[in-house]
Amino acid sequence: MTRWLTEAVPRGRIAAFRTVIYLFVAADLVVFTPWVRTRASVPGELYQPLLVGRLLPLPTPTPTVVAVIFWVLLLAAVLAASGRAPRLLGWTVCALYLEWMIIAMSYGKVDHDRFGLLVALAVLPTAGRARHGDTTRTEAGGWALRVTQIAVICTYFLAAFAKLRFGGLDWLTGSVLARAIIRRGTDLADLVAQVPYLLIVAQFGIVAFELLSPVVFLLPARWRLAMVGFFYSFHVVTIATITISFAPHLAAMTSFLPLERVRPLGWARRLAGRDPVDVDTASAPPAQSSPGDQAPVVGRPAGP
Incomplete structure (x- = not known):
C-alpha cells in the first residue's frame, strides 16, 4: 500500500501540475469566483461559517479582510505557479484559498467540486x-499526486453515495435532470430531453x-488514461x-495525466528556431569510451 501511495513520478510532472493548479487558483479569483468579493457588503450576522470556520478563529468577512485575501492570494498564486519557494508560497496559497472558500461557502451553498483542488493545494x-522537463523521479511528488487522485475519485464516489442517501432510488427514476434542464439547460439539452x-x-x-x-486505480496505464478521458468527456x-x-475538479484531475510531456516553453523555442536543452542530456556527464569499446582497424593485426 505504501509503495502504491508513493509511486515515484518525474519531477517535471510535479512542476507542470503545480503550474496548472496555481494558475487555476489565480483564474478562479478573477473568472470563476469573483462574486466572493461581494460577500464583503453582506451584513456580518448573515455569515454562518462552515465547521472549519467555527473551529478556527477566522474573522467575519469585511471589505478590508476580503480585499487583502484577494490581492495577496492572487499575487502568491502567480508567483507559486513559477515554482519559486514551493513550500512558503505553497502553504500561503493553501491557507488563503481555504479562507476564500470558507467565505464563499458560508452563506447557504457548498460546492463539492472544490474538494480535489483543496487537497492538491494542501499536498503540493x-x-x-x-x-519543468526534469525526468528524475520523486516519491514525495508521487505521494502528492496520488492523494490528489484519491480526492478526485472520492468526489465522484461520495457524490453517488449522497444521491442515494438523500434521494434514494427515486433519484434514479425522478426528474432531477429534467429540472436541471428547465433551470439552466441549453438548446442541446432541449433536444436530448x-x-x-x-x-x-x-x-x-x-x-x-x-x-x-474507483476502478480507475485498477487499470493499466493506457486504460487508466482512457477512463480519465471519459471523465473529461462526461464534464464536456x-x-x-x-x-x-x-x-476546479477538472484542474485537480490533471493529476492523472503525464503533464511532463506538455512543454509549451520548449515548443515556443522550437518555433523560434532555438532547440531546448533536454534536462537529462544537460545534466548527464559526457560519455567516455573505454579501450574495449574501440573497434579494431581493418587490415591491422590485432597483436603487437
Whole structure:
C-alpha cells in the first residue's frame, strides 16, 4: 500500500501540475469566483461559517479582510505557479484559498467540486522543488499526486453515495435532470430531453459511473488514461447541456495525466528556431569510451 501511495513520478510532472493548479487558483479569483468579493457588503450576522470556520478563529468577512485575501492570494498564486519557494508560497496559497472558500461557502451553498483542488493545494508544498522537463523521479511528488487522485475519485464516489442517501432510488427514476434542464439547460439539452426515457437512462448511467470510478486505480496505464478521458468527456457533455463546469475538479484531475510531456516553453523555442536543452542530456556527464569499446582497424593485426 505504501509503495502504491508513493509511486515515484518525474519531477517535471510535479512542476507542470503545480503550474496548472496555481494558475487555476489565480483564474478562479478573477473568472470563476469573483462574486466572493461581494460577500464583503453582506451584513456580518448573515455569515454562518462552515465547521472549519467555527473551529478556527477566522474573522467575519469585511471589505478590508476580503480585499487583502484577494490581492495577496492572487499575487502568491502567480508567483507559486513559477515554482519559486514551493513550500512558503505553497502553504500561503493553501491557507488563503481555504479562507476564500470558507467565505464563499458560508452563506447557504457548498460546492463539492472544490474538494480535489483543496487537497492538491494542501499536498503540493510537500512535493519539494521541481523543474519543468526534469525526468528524475520523486516519491514525495508521487505521494502528492496520488492523494490528489484519491480526492478526485472520492468526489465522484461520495457524490453517488449522497444521491442515494438523500434521494434514494427515486433519484434514479425522478426528474432531477429534467429540472436541471428547465433551470439552466441549453438548446442541446432541449433536444436530448425530447427523447423518451433518455434522461432516466442518463441518471442511472451517472450513478453507475460515479460508483465505478474507483476502478480507475485498477487499470493499466493506457486504460487508466482512457477512463480519465471519459471523465473529461462526461464534464464536456455536462457543460454543453446544463452549463455546469466543475472547473476546479477538472484542474485537480490533471493529476492523472503525464503533464511532463506538455512543454509549451520548449515548443515556443522550437518555433523560434532555438532547440531546448533536454534536462537529462544537460545534466548527464559526457560519455567516455573505454579501450574495449574501440573497434579494431581493418587490415591491422590485432597483436603487437
